[in-house]
Amino acid sequence: xxxxxxxxxxxxxxxxxxxxxxxxxxxxxxxxxxxxxxxxxxxxxxxxxxxxxxxxxxxxxxxxxxxxxxxxxxxxxxxxxxxxxxxxxxxxxxxxxxxxxxxxxxxxxxxxxxxxxxxxxxxxxxxxxxxxxxxxxxxxxxxxxxxxxxxxxxxxxxxxxxxxxxxxxxxxxxxxxxxxxxxxxxxxxxxxxxxxxxxxxxxxxxxxxxxxxxxxxxxxxxxxxxxxxxxxxxxxxxx
Ligand SMILES: [Zn+2]
Numbered sequence: 001x002x003x004x005x006x007x008x009x010x011x012x013x014x015x016x017x018x019x020x021x022x023x024x025x026x027x028x029x030x031x032x033x034x035x036x037x038x039x040x041x042x043x044x045x046x047x048x049x050x051x052x053x054x055x056x057x058x059x060x061x062x063x064x065x066x067x068x069x070x071x072x073x074x075x076x077x078x079x080x081x082x083x084x085x086x087x088x089x090x091x092x093x094x095x096x097x098x099x100x101x102x103x104x105x106x107x108x109x110x111x112x113x114x115x116x117x118x119x120x121x122x123x124x125x126x127x128x129x130x131x132x133x134x135x136x137x138x139x140x141x142x143x144x145x146x147x148x149x150x151x152x153x154x155x156x157x158x159x160x161x162x163x164x165x166x167x168x169x170x171x172x173x174x175x176x177x178x179x180x181x182x183x184x185x186x187x188x189x190x191x192x193x194x195x196x197x198x199x200x201x202x203x204x205x206x207x208x209x210x211x212x213x214x215x216x217x218x219x220x221x222x223x224x225x226x227x228x229x230x231x232x233x234x235x236x237x238x239x
Contacts, residue, residue, distance in 0.1 A: 001066060001067035001068060002020075002029060002030060002031065002032065002033055002067065002068045002069040003031060003032035003033070004032075004033070004069070005032050005033060005034045006033070006034055006035070006036045006045075006207055007188075007205070010099060010207040010208060010209075011210070012034050013034065013089065013090045013092045013095075014034070014087060014088065014089045014090070015032065015033070015034045015087070015088055016085060016086070016087050016088075017030035017031055017032050017033060017085075017086055017087075017088055018030065018031045018083065018084070018085055018086075019079075019080050019081065019082055019083060019084045019086060020082070021068070021082065022079055022082070023064060023070055025070075025072075026072075026073060026076060026079070027062075027064070027070035027071060027072050027073075028049070028056075028070070028071045028073070028079055028080065029064065029068050029069070029070055029071070030069075030071065030086070030088065033061070033069050033071070033088060034047075034088055034090055035047065035058065035061035035069060035071055035088065035090065036061065036095070036098075036206075036207055037061040037062050037063045037069045037070070038060060038061065038062050038063070039063060039205070040204070040205060040206050041118070041119040041120045041121050041126075042098055042102055042121045042206055042207070043060065043098065043121065043122065044060035044061035044062055044072075045058075045060070045061055045090050045091065045094070045095050045098075046058055046059055046060055046074075046090075046091045046094060047088065047089045047090040047091045048088075048089050049071070049080065049086045049087065049088045049089070050086060050087050050089070051080045051084050051085065051086040051087070052084075054078075054080065056073055056077055056079070056080070057073065057074040057075065058071045058072065058073060058074065058088075059072050059073065059074040060072050071088075093123075094123050095207070096209075097123040097124070097237065098121055098122075098123060098207065099207045099208055099209045100209055100214065100215045100216065100237060101121045101122070101123075101125065101126040101235070101237060102121055102126070102206050102207060102208060103156060103192070103208045103209045103212065103214075103215055104126065104146070104150075104215050104218055104235055104237075105119055105121065105126045105128055105235065106190070106192055106200045106202070106204075106208070107146050107149045107150070107192070107199070107200065107212065107215075107218075108126075108128055108146065108233065108235055109128060109200070109202075110149070110192075110199055110200045111142055111145045111146055111149070112128075112130055112132070112136075112142065112233065114130040114131055114132040114231075115130065115131040116128050116129065116130060116131075117129045117130065117131050117230065124236065124237060125221060125234055125235060125236040125237065126234070126235050127232055127233060127234045127235065128232070128233055128235075129226060129230055129231070129232045130230065130231050130232075130233065131229055131230060132229070132230065132231040133228070133229050135223065135225070135231060136223060136231075136233075139220050139223065142220055143218065143219065143220045146218045146220075146235070147217060147218055149192075149199060149212055150212050150213060150215050150216065150217065150218060151213065152199075152212060152213075153211050153212055153213035154192050154193045154194075154199055154211065154212045155192075155193070155194070155210070155211055156190065156191070156192050156208045156209060156210055156211060156212065157190075157191050158188055158189065158190045158191065158204075158208070159188075159189055159191070160186045160187065160188055160189070161180075161186065161187050161189055162186055162187075163182060163183075163185075163186075163187070166180060166187065172201075176201055176202050176203070180203040181203065187203050188203060188204065188205055189201060189202070189203055189204075190202060190203075190204040190206075190208060192212065215237075216237060216238060216239060217237075217238035217239070218235055218236070218237065218238065219235070219236045219237075219238050220233065220234070220235060220236075221233075221234030221235065221236050222234045
């Protein structure tokens, strides 16, 4: 398995690593990586790796077999050999925008009190699909609520909880907009706000900013009707 450095510290942009495998498709597997793999609506990270006097551009990262993360080169070039010591670097500007949008979507899921059925993230905007029969009453009101969450500069933290601990706290699960997955071992909970007065608490394996103020001003974009029971709401970073 690949050690997920982006889980331990989402602000880590560079890291040394050792090449443990190549995939048949020309991908690279490292023992530890800062590259977030495509998943949960968030695109995989891009960047580059260096070894000796070589530099290889990485287009994206994806999940591979056995909890491994595969770095996908941008062009078919010679790969670093097995056992090579490399240094990996993220396209930080792009990843940080993903972190801002991702955290903003948590806030959107709180401000719109309907079940979320899907979502996606890019470096300029994100969207969530809601199980929501009617349109929004007031989009300005929603935009204001989101920007208040941002201005409150609430702390974003994460921790792990066992299934047994969750079972012992049914009221906790009840307050969560997204129910934790079961049967897969310990669950990572992401909290926005204080220990006992959180804005949002939900299971999530993604990358988040440390405080909501870092998201910056938000703007509601298009609101589309996707079927009789569904609304798609777009959210944009203002800068
Ligand atoms: Zn998240």
